Structures are given as C-alpha cells and as structure tokens.
Amino acid sequence: MICDQLIQFVDGELNLEQAQEFRVHLAGCEPCRLQLPWEVQIAAHLSQLTPPRMRSIQFAIAVLCIAALIATALLLIGILI
C-alpha cells in the first residue's frame, strides 16, 4: 500500500520515480496529507537528537574534566597545608 511509504517519502528514501508517484498519491489521499506535517516535524526532531554513543562520550569527557579539577584542587590544598 502506497500510504506506507509516507515516512520513506519524508525521510527522502524514495527514488525519484517513487517520490513522484507518492506526490501524485498525496494529492488524492487525505489521511497522508494530514499525517505529512506530523511526520515532517518528527523527522526534524529526530535529526536534532545526538546519538546515544556520542552522549556517553561527552559524559565520560565531563567526568574526566571534573576529576582533573578535583585532583588539581586537592593538590593545591596539599601544597598550601
């Protein structure tokens, strides 16, 4: 069923011929026309998400920076005392 291609259409995964075929379908299919703006919004939000692996690397770097700051502070306190 061509309605199933809505997400692929939004994600740009259809080839030129399929995309044109879907545009023709879109003109005559109210459910797809109503769903299209939602799918476009969802795709936009999803594209802004950072992949989980990247987030864990950023977290690890943040932990290392904090540990380095604490170690430096302890060293300075040790020197001062």
Ligand SMILES: [Zn+2]
């Ligand atoms: Zn449809």
